[in-house]
Amino acid sequence: MTEAPRHGMPGPTPDLPTPSEQQAGATSFGDLIAEVSRDISTLMRQEVELAKAELKQTAKQTGKGAGLFGGAGVAGFLALMFLSIAVWWALGYLMGNAWSAVIVAVVWGIVAAVLYFTGKKEFEEVEGIPQTVDTVKQIPDALKRNEENR
Numbered sequence: 335m336t337e338a339p340r341h342g343m344p345g346p347t348p349d350l351p352t353p354s355e356q357q358a359g360a361t362s363f364g365d366l367i368a369e370v371s372r373d374i375s376t377l378m379r380q381e382v383e384l385a386k387a388e389l390k391q392t393a394k395q396t397g398k399g400a401g402l403f404g405g406a407g408v409a410g411f412l413a414l415m416f417l418s419i420a421v422w423w424a425l426g427y428l429m430g431n432a433w434s435a436v437i438v439a440v441v442w443g444i445v446a447a448v449l450y451f452t453g454k455k456e457f458e459e460v461e462g463i464p465q466t467v468d469t470v471k472q473i474p475d476a477l478k479r480n481e482e483n484r
Contacts, residue, residue, distance in 0.1 A: 381470055388463035399456035406449030414442045 351359070358366060418438045425434030 377473065381466060381473075384469065385463055385466040388466050392460055392462055395456065395460045399453050399460070402449070402453035402456055406446065406453055409449065410442065410446040413445065418442060 361369075421441075422431070422434050422438045425437060428434070
C-alpha cells in the first residue's frame with residue numbers, strides 16, 4: 335500500500351491505528367463503557383449548568399419588561415387621573431370643555447402607547463436559552479465516531 339517517494343517527497347504511509355484505536359485496543363470493554371458513561375454524565379451536568387445560567391438571565395430580562403409594563407400602567411393611571419383634570423380644566427377656558435377633554439385624552443393615549451411599546455421591546459429582546467439549545471443539538475454528533483478514528 336506504500337508508494338515509492340518521488341523526488342525526496344515521502345509517500346503515503348500504510349494504515350496505522352489512530353491513538354484512539356490504540357487506546358481502545360489496550361483498554362477493557364468495561365473501562366471504555368465507564369469512561370463513556372463518565373463523559374456523558376459530565377456533559378449533561380455542564381448542559382444543566384448552562385441552562386440554569388441562561389434561564390437566570392432570561393428571567394432577569396423578563397422581570398425588567400414586566401416592571402416596565404407595571405410602571406406604564408401605574409404612571410398612565412395616575413397621570414390620566416390628576417393631570418388630565420388639570421389640563422382639561424385649563425383648556426376649558428380657551429375652548430369648550432368637550433374639545434379640551436378630547437385633546438387631553440389624545441395626549442395621554444400617546445404617553446401610554448410609548449410606555450407600552452418600550453415594555454414590548456424589552457420582551458422581544460428576551461432570547462431564551464439559545465446557547466444551551468445549540469450545544470444540546472451537538473450531543474448526537476459528539477457520540478458519533480470522531481474524525482480522528484475515520
